[in-house]
Amino acid sequence: MAKTGRIGVGIIGASPDRGWAASAHIPALRALPTYELRALSTSRRESAEAASRQFGVPLAFDNAAELVARPEVDLVVVSVKVPTHRELVTAALHAGKDVYCEWPLGNGLAEAEELAALARARGVRAIVGLQARAAPAVRYVRDLIASGFVGEVLSTSLVATGGAWGDTIDGFNTYLLDERNGATLLTIPFGHTVDALCWSLGEFQEVSATLATRRSVVRLAGTNETRPQTAPDQVAVSGVLTSGAVASIHYRGGVSRGTNLLWEINGTEGDLVLTGGSGHLQMAAPTLSGGNGKEKFGPLTLPERYVAAPGAPEGSAFNVAQAYAQFAEDPTSVPSFDDAVVRHRMIEAIREAARTGQRQRL
Incomplete structure (x- = not known):
């Protein structure tokens, strides 16, 4: 330095x-x-x-x-x-x-x-x-779970969209269509969001999966040209976390006119729900709601202590700034390359489960 x-x-x-x-x-x-x-x-x-x-x-x-x-x-x-x-x-x-x-x-x-x-x-x-781990709402959810807000976690379900991998794509993003490039619906929006889910609730101990490419051809935005797509535009994963909680996740290519991010956590004593306009949780500022036996279900106010970089601009930079601020304070508080290997290993298990039709243990 x-x-x-x-x-x-x-x-x-x-x-x-x-x-x-x-x-x-x-x-x-x-x-x-x-x-x-x-x-x-x-x-x-x-x-x-x-x-x-x-x-x-x-x-x-x-x-x-x-x-x-x-x-x-x-x-x-x-x-x-x-x-x-x-x-x-x-x-x-x-x-x-x-x-x-x-x-x-x-x-x-x-x-x-x-x-x-x-x-x-x-x-x-x-x-x-x-x-996504640095997103204030995700950090708050992790602490709420640890403090017993929902009691024992019974299950979690998540449905979201990827933005890309829909019916059109910008020219500079066409490399996303080729699965061999490693930048897909499975690795990017799913990967970011499932990492936050696992950080909050614990890792998967087993997974089943279906990967499908429902749009084999997509249109180049602003033109009549098309491009082939080999990357999956549908990712459906279910399994069991190490805690025994049941998990279900479905990612869809493109943008929905309805739900683009809905993540529910259901427990013996309460429930938490995150919603947002983008399935890229790493770029989102989701709305958090919750309730339990003592608190009526409704919006939850995010305590200021969960915002590591209060002056960060909204949008794509916000959660990145939170991660940088955490790194400067404590380098061990942000995901390491070893953490990345854990997530890559999970993604490989999902691919294998989809390929073989057999449940994979992690």
Whole structure:
């Protein structure tokens, strides 16, 4: 860390036009005085220079190797498409840098295990962007469950939509349609949200699953062109948590005219319900309601102590800022690469359950 005491950040993948770095990471970091954005890199010199001007970042590179080598950079943020995570995270780890990598950590379980092992060997702090855990409502739910608000959890059910993987797709997102790229309805919105569910209620001990691609062809937004889709646009998972609670989750591609996020937790003494307009819980600010034998069911007020970064902008940056604030306070409070491996392993079990039609134990 530099003498200023601020954490110097370098972002790989900070496009000036669009992308998660521009919409989430940069606004989040600007809201946190603990951090300073010192460097960025893109794949082209022109875009790197444009991003440098747009975001006011002094150091701009057209390759990641130069960024990770800079002494001003304490924390490397990898915010690029999933297929390139392994190469870029590996370079940052070998440079001895702390790393924040977007979820999914790798393109499949094997890559995630490799990166987690390397992070342990290098002795650096490596975190994964499963920021739904940092959402204030999710943190509050976890504590309510632990305090016995609903009594013993009997079951939980969740139905949500993915936004993408519907009947149309933007041109820059077409890579989401190819299952081989590792960025699918199963890995992204389902993966983020089920991670928050498991963090709150406990892991699955067994799963059954159905994966289906109901739209094999989708239309390119604003055109009459179509593109093939091999990624599942329907994900249905059921199983039993380690506590014995029964769980059911259904994710649908596209956007519903009705329900886009409904998560219920039912217990012997009460119930909790989270609702929202997006099935991406990592980007959402859901409404929380609850009730039990002592409290009539209705909206629950979120205590201020669950907001780690009160000044964070609303929208995509909000939960990312919460995660950054927690990391600065206590690096062990945010999901690590080892936590990412647990989630990747679960996703592989879901794929196997769907492929074989047989229940899988975790």
